[in-house]
Amino acid sequence: MILNIYTIIMMFAAALTGVLAVPLGIMSFRIFQKWEKPLYAEERTDIENRSYLLLLTAAVILSLKLLTWPFFYVTLQSYIPSIRGAMCIFGVTQFYPSMSSALQLFKPLVFFLIGGWLLLNQLDRKTETSPLFRKKFLFLHLISFMVLIDSLGDLMYFTGFNTGSSVACCTTFFDVPERATAVLPLSILGEAYEKYMLPSYYTMNMSLLALMGVSYRGLQNNKLLPPWMTIAGAILAVLTAVITIFAMFEVIAPELMGLPYHHCIYCMWQYVPDSVLITALFIIGIFSPCWALLLNIMGRHSETDAALKGYIMNLYFFGIISTGASMLMVTIHLMLK
Template sequence: MILNALSITMIFIGALSALLAIWGGISSLILYRKWKRTATPEEKTSLEDRSYLVLLIMVIVLLIRLINWPLFYVTLQSFISDIEGAMCIFGVTQVKVGLTRFLEFLKPTNFFLIGGWLMLHVLDRATKTSPLMRKKLLLLSIISLFVLIDSMGDIFLMIGIAPESLVSCCTTVTDILNRPTRTTPESIFGPEYAQSLQVLFFITHLALMGFIGVTLKFRIFRRLILGLLSLFAVLNAFVFLLSQIEVFAPRMMHLPFHHCLYCLWQYVPDSIVMFLLFILGTFSVGWGFTTELFGRQGEAADLLPGYLRKIYWFAFFFLSAFLIMLIIHLLVD
């Protein structure tokens, strides 16, 4: 176990989040089951008071878990000097490969689920009758389970990473000729795949922004359209990941044969902001769909079009800001 301020913070947040997730998940599930069974006005008032208390505490927990994702990588970065053979975060992830890979998949999943729930919560708070309360409580009980798993994973990982562990460098995985990020596009575009992949990314990204713009201009907030838009955002994210690894990261690092994203964040720190903008823009597209999916009920349905418009404006802004940063980097480099 490597003890420093960041690892202790991760363990503390993990333990606190796990305990509150258990309490919040059970409480929200009980409240969900009782919400429409209340008989007297006194019972209803008591139930509402308990619900608002649970929601208040869990909102704080969920906001902390949102911050936990970048904190996770900052903590791994702080371990580099204590891991023999580690030159970047990749080396640290090799100490506990299975658990780390699981958490690297779970954390963005949790980020999306928590963000989507918070969007729904804000919409419901804007109403006078809270028509989405039962849905929020049910979804909160499910998300609490994900938070619990994530929190326990953080604790086990922080405890399990031993100092002076011996690992291999990122180049032994990210820079080999038969890496999947190279062979996949090469099988489609041929030996000159890098240029084609770059062009494809700009096409899909501009198309996504164009579709969002059309949706905003004509207020097309139908569920099918928003669902298809979300699927296209997922496709764009996949092309983004491939193009970052194979094309943009090497250029931005001035290392044409190095393809490690962890090194990119280390050598070009503002690329972290660029990634954050892309993630927020892409997730906002998905959050718009989930908000429409769960938020069209009662009084909330009347507020939904204006609320969705704000979400998709955020998506358009974040994706545009990311694109501007990327183009500036490419022109400067």
């Protein structure tokens, strides 16, 4: 284990969230079960009173999880001098490649589900009879599992590090022609694939902006969106994410760093500090239409209609601003190069 202040904070957060996730999971499932049956007035009040403590616990866990996602990378960054061969965060992730890949995929998923749950909870609080009460506690139960797995993963991951081994860093993986982000576009677009990457990036991001804009206008003038429209938004967001990630590795990161043959996003975060903000805005921009879909599916009820419309509108607005700002920042960087 590499013991530094970052490891201690990360381990403490992981242990705390892991310990709290267990009662959270059990209690939320009990509430989900109890709420199904007809209740005496006192039982209902009792469950509602218990739910406040549970919601507070959930808020603590979820806030910690939201904060520790970026902190995960800060901790890995702090290990660079301690691990032989590591020159950026990517090198550190090669210490336990499968575990770090799993955690890196798991964290955005947990972040997405946590964000979705917080929105669902807020939506339910806007109603008079709390029609989403049962649903939100079942959802919380499922999230508590994810939180527990993520916390245990963090504990195992960070206790397993040592300074004895050496790793290969990003140049070995990303600066070779066989890298995954090059092979796929090469096979689809041919040798000149690189010149299509930036137009694809802009086309997809602009399309997403346009769809969110149309949806926003539609909500302004009309009632709730038909489900297919939010589904289309979420699908387009996922496709945009895939294209953007490819474009980031292949074209944007090398351009921003001024290193035309170096295709590493982790290095980009290190050398171009505001690229962290670009990434964060991009993630929020992609998640926003997906949260809109989640709410449109899980939050529909005659009582939530008015509030749901406002929430989805805000999500699209937020998505437009975040995606637009991320794209604008990339464009300014590219123009200044």
